[in-house]
Amino acid sequence: MNDYIKICPECNTPVPLSSRFCPQCGACFSLHQADPSPLGSAPSPSDPASDPVRISPKTFRGFLLSDLEICIGSQYSVYMDKFSKRRQGKHTFNWCSAIFSTEWLLYRKMWKAWLYVYLLQSLWGLLYNVFLSVLSFFMGFPLGFLSLAESHLGLAVLFILVYWLIPSVILGFLGDGIYWRHIRSLLIRHQCFRRPPVYEESLVQTLQEEGQTLTVWEFIMMYLLCRLPSWASSALMIAGRNMVLKLLGAIFR
Ligand SMILES: [Zn+2]
Incomplete structure (x- = not known):
């Protein structure tokens, strides 16, 4: 065979x-x-x-279970359990999505979701940095995590917790829903909605390649590639932070 x-x-x-x-x-x-x-x-x-x-034939929301099995791969039972719970209106929490966020989206080949989350994260980082600059200007906190940690360790920890925790919890609750939408649109794109259970090698191969996960080497390559704009945006954020400080200095002399 x-x-x-x-x-x-x-x-x-x-x-x-x-x-x-x-x-x-x-x-x-x-x-x-x-x-x-x-x-x-x-x-x-x-x-x-x-x-x-x-x-x-066995189906879930109009899709063949065998199709879903090909797309999801080895974590099929775990995710079908989550999808069924969501179908019943229950909340599910995805720890991988919460802890690894963009890396998890990459690993499961959710390119579009990766872009949205990446842009939102950058925006969040920008707002956070502006907020820090305003605080540092009016309350005299040192700028930059290391110098803040030296003088106000509790405050530094609180800032980091708020910065990481809020998006992580949100992504943890959204993760399974994002993944379901990804699988659903993948199957619809290949005319797999309410279809007879007939399989050709090319279809199985396509669903397997577009669904499932990256291999370790693919993941490392994609990770490095996606880190490049991240480094650029970090540099931009620091520049933005300094600009806010200068602006505030000019207004409130
Ligand atoms: Zn049979």
């Missing part, structure tokens, strides 16, 4: 290699794989009593 498709032993339909169930007839593949000899007698998958899960 090949890298993307296997043949269902029950109905001979080509199905994605990652699928645990046949999306066409509902046969459970773990039963076949657990059986070392193809002609082995037990357990018989055609016996309905030995195979209680035989509902076909």
Whole structure:
């Protein structure tokens, strides 16, 4: 067989290699794989009593579970659990999104979301720096984290907590929703909404490549590439901070 498709032993339909169930007839593949000899007698998958899960085709919000499985990859069960909870109106929290934010978005190939979050983070950093310059001008706090930490350690810690904590908590609560929207638009783009469970190798390959995650090397490359504008914006923020100080100095002489 090949890298993307296997043949269902029950109905001979080509199905994605990652699928645990046949999306066409509902046969459970773990039963076949657990059986070392193809002609082995037990357990018989055609016996309905030995195979209680035989509902076909299995879907979630109009998408085949087998399609979702290809897109999400190894974390399929974790994310389907989160998506189902969100479907019931419950809140979910994504720790990866909260702690790693833009890196997590890159790792899961959410390019558009990465751009939005990156721009928002830059704006947040800019506002934060302006706020710090105003505080430092009127209250005499030293500018820059290290000098502030030397004289007012508690204040420095508080500033850093507010700076990091607020966006992290927000992104933690939004993460799973952002990821669902990414998967949904990927499947819709490839005409996978309310479709029959028929698989071709090219479709499985495309969904796998556009969904799932970056490899370690791809991630390192993307990370470094995306850090470049970050360094530039940090330099801009420091320049902006100094400009605010000069402006305030000119107004309130
Ligand atoms: Zn089948």
